[in-house]
Every structure is written in C-alpha cells, then in structure tokens.
Amino acid sequence: MLGGWQARRERPYRVLIGTILSARTRDETTDRISALLFKRYPTPRALARAGRREVERILKPIGFYRTKAKYVTETAAMVEKLGVPRTIEGLMEFPGVGRKVANCVLVYAHGQEAIPVDTHVHRLSNRLGWVRTKTPEQTERALVRLVPRRLWPLVNEAFVAHGKKTCRPRGPKCAECPVERGCRKRGVRPAAR
C-alpha cells in the first residue's frame, strides 16, 4: 500500500480515478470503494479492459455508478495512451473530469498549486463576503487573486471542513460558528441562501 516503485508509478492514475469517483459522495465511501476497484484493477491497462458490468457491480454503493463506471473505464483507456496530463485543459478532456476534479489532480497528484473549488468553497466564499460570484469557476478566479498562494491549501481545506460540519448548505449551525464579524449570512433563516 505504501511506497514502492509500482505504487508510486500508479499514483496519478489512482488520484485521477479516485477523484472522479468522489463526485457527490462521502470521502469514506469513496475511499472504501476505490480501494476495492484498485485491488481488482491495479493499472490503467487493467481497468481499460474491464467489463462494464463488473465495474458497475463494484461501484454500486458509491452512487451514480453506471455513469461513473463509464467515466473511469474510458478515462483509464485514455490514460493508458496519454498518461495523466499536467494541465487543467488536458485533464478536463477526460470524461467525468470537470474543473474541480482537474484541479484536485494538479494538487494531489502533481504537487502543483491550485484551488479546487467545490460547493463548500463556493458557498463559504460567498457567505463570508470574500467574493460575490455565480459559478465555482468565478470563485476560483477571484480566490487566486485574493488569497496568497502559500495559503491556498489551508484556506481551501478549511472552507471544506467548516462547510461540512458547521456552515451547511441549508441549515447553517450559526450557534456553534466561531465567525462573528464578516459573515453576510449570520442569523439568516435556513430557507435563505
């Protein structure tokens, strides 16, 4: 599981596939199921040649499993030929890879600096009044200007953590929130955005 030449060589592949699978799915579920998938199909070549039905059976508990089975098998075939790209444009060519997943791969597979803006980061950035944006991409472009590069990972991951636990989409738990000044949504009723 750790270290090893083989594991190191396949790491970007695993980050890419695992991150595709993570869409709208809890981390623990994603981790458990992707571990099963990689045990059965350790390489892009193996997954590219897998039967769709078998992949769907493994992915069942993760949700969106038919769509995701298609994405990961097709992506594996492309990775076998192209490798895992190091540009956001290249990564977004893969099926099931949007801007957020592409940025995750840049950060977690290639060690590049980027801000993967998911729904939490988008929501918190707006609630806190750091930005006023409609789309996650607009939020990303604003944040990379507002936040010092060194703090990108800290801010991004802190927003995700706070968004999951406290600053929920519908019912933000303002009573347990340490942010007192600077929040535009402090005390707003749950129905409001």
Place this chain on the structure above:
DNA sequence: AAAACGGGGGC
C-alpha cells in the same frame, strides 16, 4: 437554467 445521475450514512 434546470434536470439527470443514486446508493448510503446521519439524525
């Protein structure tokens, strides 16, 4: 801009 994709965990 809205719908579709979805099983599972938490309360």
Place this chain on the structure above:
DNA sequence: GCCCCAGTTTT
C-alpha cells in the same frame, strides 16, 4: 423521512 455527500454532463 429528509438532508446531504470535496460534481459533471446533458437537455
């Protein structure tokens, strides 16, 4: 029983 899950693609 409702809410939510580090989204992306299609309509």
